[in-house]
Amino acid sequence: MAYKDLTVLIVDDFLTMRRIVRKILRDLNFEDIIEAEDGSAALDVLKRTRVDLIVSDWNMPRMTGLELLKEVRSTDSIKDIPFLMVTAESQKENIVEAVKARVSNYIVKPFTAAILEEKLAKILAR
Amino acid sequence: METIVNRLASGVIDGPDDLMGIGECLNLLDDLEGQIGQAGPLVGIIERARLVFKRLILEESSDPSADWLEVQKLLGSLGTADAVESGEGESTQIKTESAARPGGDEDFLEPASMASDNDWGSGESALDLESLFHEESSPKVEEMQDPELLRDFIDEAKEHLSTIELNMLGLETNPKDIEAINAVFRPFHSIKGVAGFINLTEIHHLSHEVENLLDLARSGKLAITDSVIDIVLGGTDILKGLLEELEKGEGGRKETSPVVMSFLEKVKNFSGDPSVGSETPVRKVGEILVEHGVLEDEAADDIAEKGRSEGRKFGEAAIDKGAASPREVSKALREQRHAIENAASVRVDTRKLDNLVDMVGELVIAQSMVLQNPDIMRIKDQKLQKDSVQLSRITAELQRISMSMRMVPIKSTFQKMIRLVRDLSKKSGKEIVLKMKGEETEIDRNMVEEIYEPLVHMIRNSVDHGIEMPEERTRVGKDPTGTIFICAEQKGGNIVIDIEDDGRGLDAKKIRDKAIERGIISAPDQLDEKATFDLIFHPGFSTKDKVTEVSGRGVGMDVVKKSVERLRGKMEISSKFGKGSSFHMKLPLTMAIIDGMIIQIGAERYIVPTIALKESLRLSKEAYFTVQGRGELVKVRDSLMPLVRLHSYFHEEPKFRNPWEALLMVVTEGQNSYCLLADEIIGRQEVVIKSLGDMFQQLPGISGGAILGDGKIALIIDVKGIISLYEESTR
Numbered sequence: 001m002a003y004k005d006l007t008v009l010i011v012d013d014f015l016t017m018r019r020i021v022r023k024i025l026r027d028l029n030f031e032d033i034i035e036a037e038d039g040s041a042a043l044d045v046l047k048r049t050r051v052d053l054i055v056s057d058w059n060m061p062r063m064t065g066l067e068l069l070k071e072v073r074s075t076d077s078i079k080d081i082p083f084l085m086v087t088a089e090s091q092k093e094n095i096v097e098a099v100k101a102r103v104s105n106y107i108v109k110p111f112t113a114a115i116l117e118e119k120l121a122k123i124l125a126r
Numbered sequence: 127m128e129t130i131v132n133r134l135a136s137g138v139i140d141g142p143d144d145l146m147g148i149g150e151c152l153n154l155l156d157d158l159e160g161q162i163g164q165a166g167p168l169v170g171i172i173e174r175a176r177l178v179f180k181r182l183i184l185e186e187s188s189d190p191s192a193d194w195l196e197v198q199k200l201l202g203s204l205g206t207a208d209a210v211e212s213g214e215g216e217s218t219q220i221k222t223e224s225a226a227r228p229g230g231d232e233d234f235l236e237p238a239s240m241a242s243d244n245d246w247g248s249g250e251s252a253l254d255l256e257s258l259f260h261e262e263s264s265p266k267v268e269e270m271q272d273p274e275l276l277r278d279f280i281d282e283a284k285e286h287l288s289t290i291e292l293n294m295l296g297l298e299t300n301p302k303d304i305e306a307i308n309a310v311f312r313p314f315h316s317i318k319g320v321a322g323f324i325n326l327t328e329i330h331h332l333s334h335e336v337e338n339l340l341d342l343a344r345s346g347k348l349a350i351t352d353s354v355i356d357i358v359l360g361g362t363d364i365l366k367g368l369l370e371e372l373e374k375g376e377g378g379r380k381e382t383s384p385v386v387m388s389f390l391e392k393v394k395n396f397s398g399d400p401s402v403g404s405e406t407p408v409r410k411v412g413e414i415l416v417e418h419g420v421l422e423d424e425a426a427d428d429i430a431e432k433g434r435s436e437g438r439k440f441g442e443a444a445i446d447k448g449a450a451s452p453r454e455v456s457k458a459l460r461e462q463r464h465a466i467e468n469a470a471s472v473r474v475d476t477r478k479l480d481n482l483v484d485m486v487g488e489l490v491i492a493q494s495m496v497l498q499n500p501d502i503m504r505i506k507d508q509k510l511q512k513d514s515v516q517l518s519r520i521t522a523e524l525q526r527i528s529m530s531m532r533m534v535p536i537k538s539t540f541q542k543m544i545r546l547v548r549d550l551s552k553k554s555g556k557e558i559v560l561k562m563k564g565e566e567t568e569i570d571r572n573m574v575e576e577i578y579e580p581l582v583h584m585i586r587n588s589v590d591h592g593i594e595m596p597e598e599r600t601r602v603g604k605d606p607t608g609t610i611f612i613c614a615e616q617k618g619g620n621i622v623i624d625i626e627d628d629g630r631g632l633d634a635k636k637i638r639d640k641a642i643e644r645g646i647i648s649a650p651d652q653l654d655e656k657a658t659f660d661l662i663f664h665p666g667f668s669t670k671d672k673v674t675e676v677s678g679r680g681v682g683m684d685v686v687k688k689s690v691e692r693l694r695g696k697m698e699i700s701s702k703f704g705k706g707s708s709f710h711m712k713l714p715l716t717m718a719i720i721d722g723m724i725i726q727i728g729a730e731r732y733i734v735p736t737i738a739l740k741e742s743l744r745l746s747k748e749a750y751f752t753v754q755g756r757g758e759l760v761k762v763r764d765s766l767m768p769l770v771r772l773h774s775y776f777h778e779e780p781k782f783r784n785p786w787e788a789l790l791m792v793v794t795e796g797q798n799s800y801c802l803l804a805d806e807i808i809g810r811q812e813v814v815i816k817s818l819g820d821m822f823q824q825l826p827g828i829s830g831g832a833i834l835g836d837g838k839i840a841l842i843i844d845v846k847g848i849i850s851l852y853e854e855s856t857r
Binding site (some may be wrong): 020060061090102103104109 | 183
């Protein structure tokens with residue numbers, strides 16, 4: 001399936017970061033991009049809309065990316081959605097936690113379109 | 127368990143990139159470990175598999191395909207090892223296999239040695255400026271020069287910075303508010319993230335450092351102190367400046383500006399000395415003195431070293447050496463104390479506290495007098511009764527609070543002695559343990575400081591002269607390890623601190639000889655044992671040149687006595703030659719509250735500290751005996767104890783003279799129990815101890831007075847004093 005046919009949900013509390021991720025996704029020919037500014041907003045979107053890929057920040061107020069991931073994985077209707085966690089170099093060590101919570105893959109900030117593409121290839125191959 | 131092993135072995139992972147599969151494996155390994163516990167050959171394999179998995183996850187593997195192979199083998203071997211555990215295979219099999227495993231490290235099957243590898247949290251917590259500046263920290267990020275994005279970033283960042291300031295101020299009042307720490311951490315984290323994308327190096331570095339600092343705080347490794355707050359706020363200001371530069375189109379240089387540079391340096395230096403724990407770092411007295419220009423750095427170090435080796439405070443050592451005047455030291459101490467107290471408290475003059483306590487005491491009395499006024503008591507109004515209960519509750523609480531404001535546990539002072547004994551015993555080659563009791567005893571905070579020095583003197587004395595060398599102790603049949611026992615107890619209106627050792631004890635003859643030699647007493651003087659022991663408190667007993675580790679017993683004891691007397695306290699010694707010595711330091715509590723039993727003796731009421739009472743009872747006539755030469759005795763559950771008629775000491779005409787009619791209270795003093803005889807118990811009450819004034823200070827058997835609810839005075843009985851009066855009279 002081509003990227004342009006996939007619906008991506010970006011979750012980040014920082015507007016500029018959402019813009020940046022959106023820009024990179026656009027560079028990869030994604031067209032259908034939804035944004036949510038925190039975990040609970042993301043869950044709202046997921047209830048209403050069919051999403052093919054979640055790109056979520058780890059560090060967010062109220063609900064963290066990890067909490068969102070756990071919520072997604074434990075909700076039957078959305079538990080199989082590929083989940084890409086965005087993290088910072090300094091927080092990378094925590095990723096094992098996310099792996100245990102069945103994250104699809106993770107990406108370290110700052111990243112390029114090429115790196116994102118590489119990760120997406122790994123995720124979407126399965 | 128078998129199913130888990132099977133699932134692991136049958137390959138739930140598609141390949142090293144399959145994080146979901148790895149995640150499932152890790153969970154299965156957790157389950158497996160949960161079932162087999164912490165022992166057995168499987169544990170090593172599980173640990174190893176975790177380590178390799180982690181390497182794969184973090185993409186830190188130097189050879190992912192080798193790691194991948196190893197993991198598969200490890201998971202496969204779980205089945206074999208499982209068989210071993212159930213006794214079906216050979217244990218060597220696993221070992222051989224593990225040795226043959228590709229890229230084998232030495233730490234296989236050794237969970238302990240992997241602990242450092244496993245320390246997942248340690249990662250980037252240390253700030254390393256060098257690597258920050260020299261390392262290509264991020265992969266080549268293509269320039270994301272989008273003016274609109276930059277403008278959005280500036281706006282958003284500024285907005286977040288203003289919330290940082292708000293949250294920081296909140297942290298100032300509540301430094302442990304983890305939510306607030308998170309709320310400050312997050313914006314720095316986000317700003318750093320974006321700055322990394324759009325190549326704002328300075329902003330990236332700066333927010334990265336502050337983020338790291340806050341991350342330490344988040345994980346509880348760093349306390350939010352004033353200096354941390356200063357750094358965060360300082361960083362926020364610099365960030366704002368950088369954002370403004372950006373706004374004007376001046377930012378984006380490649381070099382780091384001096385302002386940022388020096389800030390990063392400051393953060394680096396700060397984290398070099400992070401105060402682990404939650405206490406505010408306290409400046410040392412030496413540091414303050416150096417700052418005041420009293421001492422040079424080197425001199426301060428010397429003194430600190432010397433003080434440490436002698437187990438003394440820095441200030442003492444400095445004064446001794448003549449490096450600082452007592453005034454300078456006390457000024458530094460005051461400043462230090464101020465810094466400590468500054469945290470979340472207000473300094474109040476203790477005299478004000480004294481006044482408050484006195485006034486509250488008066489309030490309680492005045493209240494009782496009003497409420498017990500016969501006219502008031504005749505009023506049957508329910509509301510009045512309810513309100514007076516409420517009033518009593520409030521005043522009681524007020525009294526409790528005002529009392530507690532001045533009291534601190536003696537614990538911290540005692541704990542300093544542990545270190546002292548350890549150092550002294552090491553130096554003297556003696557083996558000594560320090561035991562303590564009653565550390566929770568509360569004592570007036572001024573007193574705590576005052577008793578420190580006498581305590582140090584006495585402990586030092588016990589170590590130097592009381593406890594023998596291990597060989598000598600063994601020779602006389604003692605445990606080679608000597609014991610020093612310190613014990614604090616509130617007795618009536620006093621704090622009694624006992625310092626006991628099981629050393630060689632005092633030699634009355636030697637003391638006497640020495641006192642004669644020094645001209646303190648003359649040869650014909652007849653002294654009893656107690657008076658002889660007291661000679662060691664004489665200022666002339668030990669001379670200056672003998673104040674060393676090999677001098678006779680009595681080093682500085684005059685100093686101890688003087689400081690105790692200054693506190694209006696009393697020193698007593700008891701000692702058995704060859705068995706040990708015991709020093710009793712009796713200090714008054716200028717004001718204290720005691721839990722007292724109010725008893726009636728004749729027409730008067732007295733108070734016995736409840737703490738002194740073992741039990742109170744009535745006995746039958748059969749339990750009373752008079753024994754020739756031993757006086758009156760009573761039998762309480764098979765043990766005979768002397769009967770002490772309290773009325774005879776206070777010259778009261780008792781209501782009951784016969785012990786089987788009166789009330790008996792059992793008290794213990796030393797090894798012996800005694801029965802005190804009184805008319806009856808009226809009640810139990812917390813009373814404020816009032817000093818009887820200088821004139822009646824030495825009244826035997828009485829430790830103070832208290833004002834009762836009806837405004838009348840009751841005397842507080844000093845049980846120990848009464849017992850010694852009794853013992854004297856029967857001797």
